[in-house]
Amino acid sequence: MAALLEVNHLTKQFGKDSKALTDVSFSVQEGEFVSIIGPSGAGKSTLLRCINRMIDASGGEIRFQDHHVMDLKKKELKQVRTKIGMIFQHYNLVNRLSVIENTLHGKLGTKSTWAGVLGLYSNEEKKQAIQILNVLGLNEMIYKRADQLSGGQKQRVGIARALIQNPRMLLCDEPIASLDPNSAKVIMDHLKKVSTTMGITVVVNLHQVDVAIKYSDRIIGINKGQVVYNGSAKALTSEDIQRIYGSEAEDLIFDIGGIHAG
Amino acid sequence: MEVKEQLSNVTAPSVHLLGKRIPAKPLNKAAIVTRLTLFILAALTVYAFYSFDYKELDFMDALLGTFANLKTIFLEPHLKHFSFGHALYQVMVTLGLAFLTTLFGAIIAVLFGLMAAENLSSRRVSIVIKSMVAFIRAVPTVLWVLIFAVAAGLGSTAAVIGMTFHSIGYLIKAYSESFEELDRGVIEALQASGANWWQIVFQAVIPSSITYMISWTFLRFEINFAVAVAMGAAAGAGGIGFDMFMASSFYLDMREIGAITYFILAVAVILEIFAAKIKRKLKTV
Numbered sequence A: 001m002a003a004l005l006e007v008n009h010l011t012k013q014f015g016k017d018s019k020a021l022t023d024v025s026f027s028v029q030e031g032e033f034v035s036i037i038g039p040s041g042a043g044k045s046t047l048l049r050c051i052n053r054m055i056d057a058s059g060g061e062i063r064f065q066d067h068h069v070m071d072l073k074k075k076e077l078k079q080v081r082t083k084i085g086m087i088f089q090h091y092n093l094v095n096r097l098s099v100i101e102n103t104l105h106g107k108l109g110t111k112s113t114w115a116g117v118l119g120l121y122s123n124e125e126k127k128q129a130i131q132i133l134n135v136l137g138l139n140e141m142i143y144k145r146a147d148q149l150s151g152g153q154k155q156r157v158g159i160a161r162a163l164i165q166n167p168r169m170l171l172c173d174e175p176i177a178s179l180d181p182n183s184a185k186v187i188m189d190h191l192k193k194v195s196t197t198m199g200i201t202v203v204v205n206l207h208q209v210d211v212a213i214k215y216s217d218r219i220i221g222i223n224k225g226q227v228v229y230n231g232s233a234k235a236l237t238s239e240d241i242q243r244i245y246g247s248e249a250e251d252l253i254f255d256i257g258g259i260h261a262g
Numbered sequence B: 001m002e003v004k005e006q007l008s009n010v011t012a013p014s015v016h017l018l019g020k021r022i023p024a025k026p027l028n029k030a031a032i033v034t035r036l037t038l039f040i041l042a043a044l045t046v047y048a049f050y051s052f053d054y055k056e057l058d059f060m061d062a063l064l065g066t067f068a069n070l071k072t073i074f075l076e077p078h079l080k081h082f083s084f085g086h087a088l089y090q091v092m093v094t095l096g097l098a099f100l101t102t103l104f105g106a107i108i109a110v111l112f113g114l115m116a117a118e119n120l121s122s123r124r125v126s127i128v129i130k131s132m133v134a135f136i137r138a139v140p141t142v143l144w145v146l147i148f149a150v151a152a153g154l155g156s157t158a159a160v161i162g163m164t165f166h167s168i169g170y171l172i173k174a175y176s177e178s179f180e181e182l183d184r185g186v187i188e189a190l191q192a193s194g195a196n197w198w199q200i201v202f203q204a205v206i207p208s209s210i211t212y213m214i215s216w217t218f219l220r221f222e223i224n225f226a227v228a229v230a231m232g233a234a235a236g237a238g239g240i241g242f243d244m245f246m247a248s249s250f251y252l253d254m255r256e257i258g259a260i261t262y263f264i265l266a267v268a269v270i271l272e273i274f275a276a277k278i279k280r281k282l283k284t285v
Helices: A044-051 A074-082 A099-110 A113-118 A123-135 A151-163 A181-198 A209-215 A238-245 A247-251 A256-261 B002-015 B029-051 B059-075 B084-116 B123-138 B141-152 B156-180 B184-192 B197-234 B240-250 B254-284
Strands: A003-014 A018-029 A033-037 A059-064 A084-087 A169-173 A201-206 A218-223 A226-232
Touching: A003 A044, A003 A201, A018 A044, A018 A059, A018 A201, A018 A226, A033 A044, A033 A181, A033 A209, A044 A059, A044 A169, A044 A201, A074 A084, A074 A099, A084 A151, A084 B184, A099 A123, A099 A151, A099 B184, A099 B197, A113 B197, A123 A151, A151 A181, A169 A181, A181 A201, A181 A209, A201 A209, A218 A238, A226 A238, B059 B254, B084 B123, B084 B156, B084 B197, B084 B240, B084 B254, B123 B156, B141 B156, B141 B197, B156 B197, B184 B197, B197 B240, B197 B254, B240 B254
Parallel strands: A033 A201, A033 A218, A084 A169, A169 A201
Antiparallel strands: A003 A018, A003 A059, A218 A226
C-alpha cells in the first residue's frame, strides 16, 4: 500500500531560536489509525497544523496523496484542505448556528464563494449531513443551536463537519482533552469506526497514553520537537514511554502492564 | 525538596508585614499619579468657583428665574407658528436624517470593520484603519458637518455627509471589536476545511456577532437622532431642530420650545422602547 501522507525532515522554527519541530519524518498508510503522543509543548499541535498548512513549516517536505503540500498555491491548497478534515479540542463550532448548519460548513470548501456566502446548500448535501448526523447519534439535535449541546455532542458535530467533506484523512487535535471519560470513549469509538468502516486515515494528537494504545495501529512519540518513538501500539514499552515523557514518567499515573493486559 | 524551598520563598516576604498595617493596594507610580491628578483637579475646581465673574448676580434670584423659565417651557407648552401635523412631519424629517446617516454608516462600516478586525485581516491594515478611525472619532460630529459644509454649503447635504462620516468611524470601532470577540478556533476550523475569506465572514463571523452589531447600530441611531436635532439648528439641515432654532432665537417663544422638547422626548422614548424590544428578541433567538 502506498503512503497517503509522508513527512520528511520537517522543521518548524518560531522566532529566532525556539525550535518547535526538528527533523520530523514519518509516513502514514491509507486507512491507518495513528496517535501522536508527547508532553505538552512537545510540538504535537504544531506538527498537525503543518500537515494542512494552518502553520507554515520552515523546512522539509510534506506529501499528501501526490501533492507537495508545502509548494501549493493558495487555490490548490484549499483543494487539498477539502480532502483533510480537522477536529479540535474546543470543537470550534459557530455557537449561534444550528447543528446542521455547522455540519454543512464542511462543504464550504467545495462551493462557489456566492453559494457559500448565502448558505445555499443542495438537497443532496443536506441529505448527506442528516445521514452523517444519524450515524453519530445526533438525529434529534439537528435544529438545536450548537451552544445548547453538551461537550461530547459538540465534538460529534465537529466530527460530522469533518466527515461531510468526504475526507481522505482526519487530523484530530486533542479531540477528547475537554471531555469526561464517557463522552471521550464515545468520540474515540466513532473515530475508530470512521477509520475501519470508511477507510479514512486518522491522525490524532492525544494526551492519554492508555487511550492511544487501545485505539491506534501505530503510535508516534514526540519529545521536544523530535520523533522519539515510531512503531506499533502493541510494542510500546514503559521505557519508550519514559523516553517520550522524560524522566518524570516513572511517576505517571497509570500502569502500563495493566493496559496491555486489558 | 524543591517544592518545600519554593513554599518557604512564598511565605517569606509576608512575614515582615505581620503587625504592621497592610495596604490593600501597593503604593506604586500609577497610584501616586492618580492621586496627584485627583488632587490637582479638586484644587482647580475650588479655584475656578472662587475666580468666576459673578457680575453681582444674586444666586437665589438667578435660581428662581431659571425655575420660572423652566415652568413656562414645560408646564405651558403651545404651538403658535406651526401646527401639530407640521411638527410631526418635521420630526419625521429629523428621524429620516438619523436613519439615512446610520444606514450609510452601517453599510460602509461593515466592510471596513472586517478589515479592521485583527483576526480577519493583516495586522498592518488593521492598524492603519484603526488609527484613521481614532482620528475621525476624535473630531466631533458637528465639526465634521461644518467641515463638509465648506464644500457642500450649509444644509442637509453637509449634515448627511458629516454625520455619516462620524457614524462610520464609530461603527467601525464597534463592529471590529465584536468581530474580534469571535474565537480564533472557529475561523481556523473553517479555514482548515478549505473555506475562503468571504464564506468564513458570512457563515461564522457575522452570525456570531449579529446581536452586538444590531445593538451598536441602534445605539448609533439614537445618537444620530440627537445629533440630527442639533444639526437642524446649527447647520440648517431642516427638521424639528430648525423649528426649535426658530422658536428660540427668532420668535423667542419659550412655550413653543417646550412643545418641541416634548415632541423630541416622545420620539426618544419610543425609540428606547423599540430598542429594548429588539434586544430582548435577539437574546432569545
